[in-house]
Amino acid sequence: MTARPRSVLARARQAALLGLLVLLGGCGSYEPFEVHQPDDIKPGAGLLSGSDGRFVLHRGSLPGATTDGKATAP
Amino acid sequence: MSQPSGTRTLLAGTACALALLALPATPRAQEALADQLEELRRVIEAQQATISRQQDMLDTLSGRINEVEAAAPVAAARGEADPVVTSGQERIQLAISGQVNRMINVANDGDDTKIYNLDNDNSSSRLRFEGTGQVTDEFEVGTVIEVELESNASGKVSQDNEDTGSASFNDRKVELVLDHKRYGKLSLGQGDTASNGTAEVDLSGTTVIGYSSVADVAGGLRFFDDDADELSDVSVGDVFSNFDGLSRRDRIRYDTPSLGGFKLSADLVSDQRWSSGLRWSGDFGSFKAAAAAGYSDPGDDSDYIVDGSATVLHVPTGLNFTLSSGTKESDEGDDPYNIYAKAGWIADLVSFGPTAFSVDYAHSENNIDDGDEGHSAGLQAVQNFSDYGAELYAGFRWYDYDAARANLDAEAITVFTVGSRVKF
Numbered sequence A: 001m002t003a004r005p006r007s008v009l010a011r012a013r014q015a016a017l018l019g020l021l022v023l024l025g026g027c028g029s030y031e032p033f034e035v036h037q038p039d040d041i042k043p044g045a046g047l048l049s050g051s052d053g054r055f056v057l058h059r060g061s062l063p064g065a066t067t068d069g070k071a072t073a074p
Numbered sequence B: 001m002s003q004p005s006g007t008r009t010l011l012a013g014t015a016c017a018l019a020l021l022a023l024p025a026t027p028r029a030q031e032a033l034a035d036q037l038e039e040l041r042r043v044i045e046a047q048q049a050t051i052s053r054q055q056d057m058l059d060t061l062s063g064r065i066n067e068v069e070a071a072a073p074v075a076a077a078r079g080e081a082d083p084v085v086t087s088g089q090e091r092i093q094l095a096i097s098g099q100v101n102r103m104i105n106v107a108n109d110g111d112d113t114k115i116y117n118l119d120n121d122n123s124s125s126r127l128r129f130e131g132t133g134q135v136t137d138e139f140e141v142g143t144v145i146e147v148e149l150e151s152n153a154s155g156k157v158s159q160d161n162e163d164t165g166s167a168s169f170n171d172r173k174v175e176l177v178l179d180h181k182r183y184g185k186l187s188l189g190q191g192d193t194a195s196n197g198t199a200e201v202d203l204s205g206t207t208v209i210g211y212s213s214v215a216d217v218a219g220g221l222r223f224f225d226d227d228a229d230e231l232s233d234v235s236v237g238d239v240f241s242n243f244d245g246l247s248r249r250d251r252i253r254y255d256t257p258s259l260g261g262f263k264l265s266a267d268l269v270s271d272q273r274w275s276s277g278l279r280w281s282g283d284f285g286s287f288k289a290a291a292a293a294g295y296s297d298p299g300d301d302s303d304y305i306v307d308g309s310a311t312v313l314h315v316p317t318g319l320n321f322t323l324s325s326g327t328k329e330s331d332e333g334d335d336p337y338n339i340y341a342k343a344g345w346i347a348d349l350v351s352f353g354p355t356a357f358s359v360d361y362a363h364s365e366n367n368i369d370d371g372d373e374g375h376s377a378g379l380q381a382v383q384n385f386s387d388y389g390a391e392l393y394a395g396f397r398w399y400d401y402d403a404a405r406a407n408l409d410a411e412a413i414t415v416f417t418v419g420s421r422v423k424f
Helices: A006-026 B007-024 B027-077
Strands: A055-059 B094-110 B113-119 B126-134 B139-149 B169-180 B184-192 B222-225 B230-235 B246-256 B262-269 B273-283 B285-299 B303-312 B319-327 B338-351 B353-365 B371-383 B391-403 B413-423
Touching: none
Parallel strands: none
Antiparallel strands: A055 B094, B094 B113, B094 B126, B094 B413, B126 B139, B139 B169, B169 B184, B184 B246, B222 B230, B246 B262, B262 B273, B273 B285, B285 B303, B303 B319, B319 B338, B338 B353, B353 B371, B371 B391, B391 B413
């Protein structure tokens, strides 16, 4: 069996990738979301830190701080 | 109980007046007596006025004490006590977070069964310091220092090295981050390269015990050679790799802002290396999906690493599916590669958090010698305790190694794992 020229296969792969990107980008309305890596610290509450999930040693007047002094989730 | 001084004065004055009235007196003496009585009346009235003012002051002070006592527990609960750490900058934040992830492996290598106490390399125990400064509403400057502290890391412990000794801190991230909402993010220092994580996108909820890097939970264990009747020099970590880009390195990295859910990243890495990554995520309501691809120049005897992964979760049912693959070009011999697939289910079985189950399979080739094959299959279960940042997990994994070399007949390794990750 004769192997196809490498350039043809490369173009086919590029076209497939491009098609996938167009498909993903054009398939209706959706909202992006943050994807966390498996080895990262999991988002959300902590056993000791509570709903913040971290101990805030110092908090200035950062935008996003709520009226009760708690910052929004990281 | 003692009488108030005003009352005593009034009684004394009245008694004195009666005594004076009882005495025989001349008109002049009676006039003098009347003057004295008038003087006494003025003194008594003045004292009564003083007493009234003091009572008002006492009532006011008592009210203020009650207000302070009532407000103190509320202030403490809100964390409004005097700060331990202060700064001259107003728009900054400093936070500490971390986790402990410990597990027990019961592993059989075909010759012997042993129990191991380990730190889980899937997501190691660590401490993280994060500083954030808000320069403008759109521009943020941040610093991250993240170190891991693994006592008996699962990637290092083996049958003949069951206790790796005291642990020391290893730097995971030491970086400066400049993040602009419209112009993207620039990161400088040690941290995730642009390609890191591109082979590890996974929405199964079971990554703490199983994901595309299948070797992590028992990477140090060595295959037993049936022919030689001894442990071989090949470990689980040698046979399996998910080719996840360049990991964490010293680099300068740029990330574009999210454009329709897409993010493009590129970096220049120490030792004349570089990598790039393309990520996408979308929440469609009933479905959540994410995908990533990476291209890296590892700078050694290989021209490139290409890898990618994709995952989809059907939110109403919790069913999910994940794929990952990667390969590394080899200047000598066949290119090593890896294929990984996982199917999972996330269920709300109990009130305190979701329960996730999954089954997966990985196939690696040519990682040590041309023709080498590695096969691994696993079962995973994770129970979340959402309000407490804790997970309890259990898993079973099977590793098989078909060595290309003629003089190695490796026995399969089976590992049963139970452990817990707690974010503090």
